[in-house]
Amino acid sequence: MKKIHVIAVLFLSLAIYAPVKAQDANACMQDLSIFAEFAKVKNYKSAYEPWKRVRQECPSINAAVFSYGERILKDLIKNGTPEEAEASKKDLILLYDDWITYFPTKRNVSVTGDIMSKKAQALLDYKMADLKNVYNTFDEAFKKDPESFTNPKLLYNYFKTLYDRYKAADQEVTMELLFEKYEEVSEKFDIEGTKLSKKLDVILKKEEAGTALSSRETRNKRVYNINSNAIGTFLSNLDAIIAKEATCENLIPLYQRNFEANKTDVIWLKRAASRMDSKECSDDLLFVTLVEALHALDPSADSAYYLGLLNDKRGNSTDALKYYEESITLETDNYKKAKILLKIANKFKASGRKTSARSYARKALNFQPSLGRAYLLIANLYADSANDCGDTQFNKRAVYWLAAKEALKAGNVNSSLKKIAKQTADSYNGRAPSKTDIFTEGNEGTTITFSCWINSSIKVPSL
Numbered sequence: 001m002k003k004i005h006v007i008a009v010l011f012l013s014l015a016i017y018a019p020v021k022a023q024d025a026n027a028c029m030q031d032l033s034i035f036a037e038f039a040k041v042k043n044y045k046s047a048y049e050p051w052k053r054v055r056q057e058c059p060s061i062n063a064a065v066f067s068y069g070e071r072i073l074k075d076l077i078k079n080g081t082p083e084e085a086e087a088s089k090k091d092l093i094l095l096y097d098d099w100i101t102y103f104p105t106k107r108n109v110s111v112t113g114d115i116m117s118k119k120a121q122a123l124l125d126y127k128m129a130d131l132k133n134v135y136n137t138f139d140e141a142f143k144k145d146p147e148s149f150t151n152p153k154l155l156y157n158y159f160k161t162l163y164d165r166y167k168a169a170d171q172e173v174t175m176e177l178l179f180e181k182y183e184e185v186s187e188k189f190d191i192e193g194t195k196l197s198k199k200l201d202v203i204l205k206k207e208e209a210g211t212a213l214s215s216r217e218t219r220n221k222r223v224y225n226i227n228s229n230a231i232g233t234f235l236s237n238l239d240a241i242i243a244k245e246a247t248c249e250n251l252i253p254l255y256q257r258n259f260e261a262n263k264t265d266v267i268w269l270k271r272a273a274s275r276m277d278s279k280e281c282s283d284d285l286l287f288v289t290l291v292e293a294l295h296a297l298d299p300s301a302d303s304a305y306y307l308g309l310l311n312d313k314r315g316n317s318t319d320a321l322k323y324y325e326e327s328i329t330l331e332t333d334n335y336k337k338a339k340i341l342l343k344i345a346n347k348f349k350a351s352g353r354k355t356s357a358r359s360y361a362r363k364a365l366n367f368q369p370s371l372g373r374a375y376l377l378i379a380n381l382y383a384d385s386a387n388d389c390g391d392t393q394f395n396k397r398a399v400y401w402l403a404a405k406e407a408l409k410a411g412n413v414n415s416s417l418k419k420i421a422k423q424t425a426d427s428y429n430g431r432a433p434s435k436t437d438i439f440t441e442g443n444e445g446t447t448i449t450f451s452c453w454i455n456s457s458i459k460v461p462s463l
Helices: 002-040 044-057 064-079 082-102 112-125 131-144 152-167 175-208 215-243 248-262 266-278 285-297 301-313 317-330 334-350 354-367 372-383 393-413 415-431 435-441
Strands: 447-450 456-459
Touching: 002 044, 002 064, 044 064, 064 082, 082 112, 112 131, 112 152, 131 152, 152 175, 152 215, 175 215, 175 248, 175 266, 175 334, 215 415, 248 266, 248 285, 266 285, 266 301, 285 301, 301 317, 301 334, 317 334, 334 354, 334 372, 354 372, 372 393, 372 415, 393 415, 393 435, 393 447, 393 456
Parallel strands: none
Antiparallel strands: 447 456
8 A cells, every 4th residue: 555655746746847948948948049049149148148048947957058158258258248258158167068968969070179179269369378278278179189179269278378388488398299289280280270171172163164153152162262261360370479589509419319219100201391491401311211211111202302302413314304293193182292393383383494394393283183293383484484484575474474374263262361472463563664655666465475485475465
């Protein structure tokens, strides 16, 4: 009898509790809908109270609790009273922690790196932690989930906090650690840039074929260009701050000191050789040692390229070309292949081999149509040949029109180069014949052919 009584009480409790829970869930859904609508129109003040109730009562109901919550709290930090702002800063940090707890994935893909890097940025922006703690938070995000840690500004600040610690003479931050982190972060920029280039190139090829873009493709192209521009800007900033430390005077003794410990580490050898090459330290014997060790361990596109470079420096142009071609053959990724081809084009340009430089630049564009720097290289090659092409002074200067035309292509395929492409084109057009010159010559609309190595033509502009 007693057992029946206990069961009856249990059922009665469930009957009372179930409607209460259902009522709570309904209230949460209503508040969710209310704050989401306010947040969508940026009325964060009205969104705050219903959002706060949902966060307290049912934080796991929807990821919007956190995505909109971030905006609501940031608005309070910016526009609230001093007391509200301070409280919201602390709350924002807690929000990021809870976000990872309740919604660590989006469409079954981890977003932990993205959320944690935002937390690090908030700690930095609002001066809520010292540089070491900010860096450690960024570092944890990068190590736990690099796939979703993609924001260019945050990637830059990840390295910048370490650099600032180095400049402040933090004993934990050695020059070796600084260079290692630079390589890791710049490689991440390269990965994200390549992903965008692949998406953009699909659209560029469609445009080149004369096919009209859909509204979605037009929108995507704009987004890809904006993101590509951000990557280019922050990578440039990254390179600018490391340039002060990554000099041959610093690099050579550092790599000499660490070579024995790392001579079987392929990644270390690649990074060391790459850094020495980019900083023009490749005349040092250490570069030869690095390249030979790398090629013996892992014959690859990179090591073959460096062997080509070494032979070029020794004047063995035939062997150099053989290794360059081997490098291209060994590389299977088209975008990495394009970068190698552009590197080779630049080496040929530096040695005055203009035809070869243009040829390799165009090969690079075949593999990556959005590689705007290849067009800038070709433009520069043409501009440098102004005095060598053309049979009259007018025709010699007309080469600059051709150079300007190539320069503008760089900005058309890569928006991060738009500014420099326009500046370069304007500079070349400024050296080309003026309207007065065209009027005096009386050759408006005629075609000028350059029979030198350029082997191309340009139409004289209309007045």
